[in-house]
Amino acid sequence: MELTDAIYQRRAVRHYTPDPVPTTALELLLKAALHAPSAVNQQPWAFGIVRGQDLLAEMSERAKVFMLAHLPRDLAMHHLSDEFSRPGFNVFHDAGTLVVIYAKPAKFDPIEDCCLAAQNLMLAAHGLGLGTCPIGFARRWLDLPEIKNELGVPVRYTAVMPIVVGWPAGPTPPVPRREPEIVCWRETPGRGLSAVPFPFAMPATQKPPPGGA
């Protein structure tokens, strides 16, 4: 798969088949995550793996109770809060595998490093035909000291990015992207930089629907 195809075609997948993700595939995803860049190569990430639909369904119920009680005001007003409070709604989308990327204490921007690792993992999964979805909704719950204790995660580690992984139950339609907002583009005048040839054609950016996405 071309790298740009992977970037353009990866989707947040919210419907999974019950088929398990093989351990070898999971190991490949972790390896891809490890290859992310990190500030001064500090590699400040650690990974928590939870496997099993039943286990994740139970964790979903507990995460929902916590999140609905602690939702930030703006999110509580959001239409999604109705969806999350719907009985039976699984915040992990009934996936059978959850990878939580934790930031270890580090001097230089460990959260940013972990986000880059997360994107590597999601692109690698897409390359293997697996679907992923970041689950920000469960992040604060997973970061609670008692939950980290329960999972055996050092309390000083920070839950940065929970990501569910599984086999997509079907295609996921693309979500529109806006044009890039270029707030600044300066270059040395008179050097003909705009005329430098580039051998690749860029696909058209998906336009948001009228009125915005």
Ligand SMILES: Cc1cc2nc3c(=O)[nH]c(=O)nc-3n(C[C@H](O)[C@H](O)[C@H](O)COP(=O)(O)O)c2cc1C
């Ligand atoms: C930090 C972060 C948190 C997210 N949290 C959730 C979540 O809790 N539940 C969910 O279904 N999707 C979640 N998403 C997925 C986004 O909704 C999705 O990436 C976005 O709508 C764009 O769709 P696409 O990934 O298919 O391009 C999250 C994405 C990010 C980056």
